[in-house]
Amino acid sequence: xxxxxxxxxxxxxxxxxxxxxxxxxxxxxxxxxxxxxxxxxxxxxxxxxxxxxxxxxxxxxxxxxxxxxxxxxxxxxxxxxxxxxxxxxxxxxxxxxxxxxxxxxxxxxxxxxxxxxxxxxxxxxxxxxxxxxxxxxxxxxxxxxxxxxxxxxxxxxxxxxxxxxxxxxxxxxxxxxxxxxxxxxxxxxxxxxxxxxxxxxxxxxxxxxxxxxxxxxxxxxxxxxxxxxxxxxxxxxxxxxxxxxxxxxxxxxxxxxxxxxxxxxxxxxxxxxxxxxxxxxxxxxxxxxxxxxxxxxxxxxxxx
Ligand SMILES: [Zn+2]
Numbered sequence: 001x002x003x004x005x006x007x008x009x010x011x012x013x014x015x016x017x018x019x020x021x022x023x024x025x026x027x028x029x030x031x032x033x034x035x036x037x038x039x040x041x042x043x044x045x046x047x048x049x050x051x052x053x054x055x056x057x058x059x060x061x062x063x064x065x066x067x068x069x070x071x072x073x074x075x076x077x078x079x080x081x082x083x084x085x086x087x088x089x090x091x092x093x094x095x096x097x098x099x100x101x102x103x104x105x106x107x108x109x110x111x112x113x114x115x116x117x118x119x120x121x122x123x124x125x126x127x128x129x130x131x132x133x134x135x136x137x138x139x140x141x142x143x144x145x146x147x148x149x150x151x152x153x154x155x156x157x158x159x160x161x162x163x164x165x166x167x168x169x170x171x172x173x174x175x176x177x178x179x180x181x182x183x184x185x186x187x188x189x190x191x192x193x194x195x196x197x198x199x200x201x202x203x204x205x206x207x208x209x210x211x212x213x214x215x216x217x218x219x220x221x222x223x224x225x226x227x228x229x230x231x232x233x234x235x236x237x238x239x240x241x242x243x244x245x246x247x248x249x250x251x252x253x254x255x256x257x258x259x260x261x262x263x264x265x266x267x268x269x270x271x272x273x274x275x276x277x278x279x280x281x282x283x284x285x286x287x288x289x290x291x292x293x294x295x296x297x298x299x300x301x302x303x304x
Pocket of ligand 1: 032065
């Protein structure tokens with residue numbers, strides 16, 4: 001079994017000129033349509049970073065968008081790809097320094113989650129709030145101080161826990177969830193946009209369910225930040241096999257602009273030393289219903 005460090009040396013040789021790839025008929029870049037991708041990293045089956053039953057490959061489009069292709073199917077991931085599974089590989093790096101730093105920041109400024117909700121509250125003070133990928137309801141608990149909250153969560157394990165806390169929860173993937181158009185003032189996606197099949201289709205649907213002037217906020221690992229530069233193929237932001245797209249402030253901003261949003265300059269988290277990217281976008285145009293909308297009207301499973 002190769003160690004991640006060994007593997008990087010082999011991969012580096014293939015960097016350089018843009019090559020046409022990956023093979024197959026999966027089409028061009030989700031953001032710009034180009035087919036000129038360069039190979040960034042690859043992990044063979046059995047590599048200590050690769051939990052999947054297929055080789056994993058990360059590509060970078062000439063527009064700067066970074067993505068995993070092919071994406072493993074549920075069957076090719078441990079425990080059917082269940083994110084909340086205990087079988088999912090966890091980062092093994094010694095992160096004591098990071099843990100201490102996080103603890104210090106939390107003491108002085110509050111938790112990352114509470115800061116996110118606080119910043120969001122400054123942009124949209126109240127209204128209907130959808131937490132896409134609400135997990136076990138951590139952010140819902142904080143956001144319910146200001147908003148009428150609804151959570152959406154595809155994992156039955158996490159959704160059950162959020163329901164138990166008394167929240168209204170739609171147990172579904174966002175793509176398949178039947179949600180009324182223009183029914184929310186605020187859509188929050190914490191660690192979601194790096195998991196989706198097509199960010200373009202996803203954000204079109206977000207646009208569709210937001211009221212005019214509504215706001216979306218996305219938090220996602222930042223590609224090219226200090227942690228990536230240091231760890232390269234061993235960067236935790238890849239969540240090898242699970243994260244399908246990785247963004248810079250520029251590529252995510254372009255996505256927002258292409259799907260009817262204006263990117264807010266404040267609040268915004270995209271500084272040189274940030275490893276986590278947070279962008280807010282305000283709906284300025286209606287881009288129409290996305291193709292994959294479900295026909296059933298009304299919301300899904302509800303609490304109580
Ligand atoms: Zn592109």
